[in-house]
Amino acid sequence: MRQNIMVLSIAVVGAFVAGIAVSPLAQHAISTAHAEQAPLAPAVIDLNTITHAMLPKTPYPELNSKTLVNTENATINLQSGNVNKHIHAKTDEIQYIIEGSGSMWVGGELKEFKPGTLIIIPKGTPHAGAVVANGPVKALAIKIPPQGKDDIAFVN
Structure with a gap:
């Protein structure tokens, strides 16, 4: 039982660390996708x-x-x-x-x-x-x- 709790704790900590590592990459991918359809900005084009x-x-x-x-x-x-x-x-x-x-x-x-x-x-x-x-x-x-x-x- 104690061994199962230890394995579960390691898995949770590992998932947490992986989430932190991936988060900047995910945020960059999301911001890049939104950049293609950024809100309109005032402009004058000749x-x-x-x-x-x-x-x-x-x-x-x-x-x-x-x-x-x-x-x-x-x-x-x-x-x-x-x-x-x-x-x-x-x-x-x-x-x-x-x-x-x-x-x-x-x-x-x-x-x-x-x-x-x-x-x-x-x-x-x-x-x-x-x-x-x-x-x-x-x-x-x-x-x-x-x-x-x-x-x-x-x-x-």
Whole structure:
């Protein structure tokens, strides 16, 4: 009996020490995860000064993009370039054209755009740039809810 109590005491002390050792690592992992969706902070961003070359490259050869706002409800990215025709099954997308002009597929229609154009793309709607008349095209892309990494399917 006394031996069982001693083994239990050692196990409890060992668990306590392990908890203390792991705690900073766990706190760092949690804080890092929350840093990706930090609360909004006041900011002023001059979108006209940001060029295509200044934006990070993406896995899509013609598209550069930078996330400007990331919340649990939506994201806002500054995008420049193009992606082949695709859909987002779970995400609504709203694009506001800042710079450039041309036409893009929205559903089954080719629609013209220019600076100041607002393009509303409900989830499940095929969309893609088709012709750039004056570029590069730079747009704010608002995704509601934030687009998951698996929420893109390319279509013909």
